[in-house]
Amino acid sequence: MKLAVVLSLVPLSSAVGLQGRALLQARGDCHGNNCNRAVTGTREGLLPFSSRSADCSSFLLTTVTPAPTTTTVTMTITPSASTKHNPSLVNRQVTVTAYSIPEYAANCANGEEYKTACSCFGITGSVTTAPTPTVTVTATIEACEEEDWY
Numbered sequence: 001m002k003l004a005v006v007l008s009l010v011p012l013s014s015a016v017g018l019q020g021r022a023l024l025q026a027r028g029d030c031h032g033n034n035c036n037r038a039v040t041g042t043r044e045g046l047l048p049f050s051s052r053s054a055d056c057s058s059f060l061l062t063t064v065t066p067a068p069t070t071t072t073v074t075m076t077i078t079p080s081a082s083t084k085h086n087p088s089l090v091n092r093q094v095t096v097t098a099y100s101i102p103e104y105a106a107n108c109a110n111g112e113e114y115k116t117a118c119s120c121f122g123i124t125g126s127v128t129t130a131p132t133p134t135v136t137v138t139a140t141i142e143a144c145e146e147e148d149w150y
Helices: 002-026 034-040 049-059 111-119
Strands: 061-065 069-077 094-096 126-129 134-142
């Protein structure tokens, strides 16, 4: 009877073993180096998981700001000094990525190592798009005096 119970547990233990092996293969870079310990560790004195997880999310966030759209407003005014716009300058999309590595993760040699440690939390990069900025250009037409008509 004991043999029957033990043999019935063998398929269960094999299934659990395969799942564990798959998990270890998927998280192969999560070995115990000092960077990973600083980011995902559980020792006393580390910041709470929620803070470290939030830092990882912020580090892996990419913000895309679309190129601004231009709106032109034309006004007639009296003569004055004007500001010129350089038409050779082209508006471009701006992408802002990762900020600096937090101080507690100083053992991470670079951003790539910190990013790998963050992935051990299961946090992946995300992209957010900022609203398209609108630039208003005011074109002024100077009014001329009647005596200038001749």
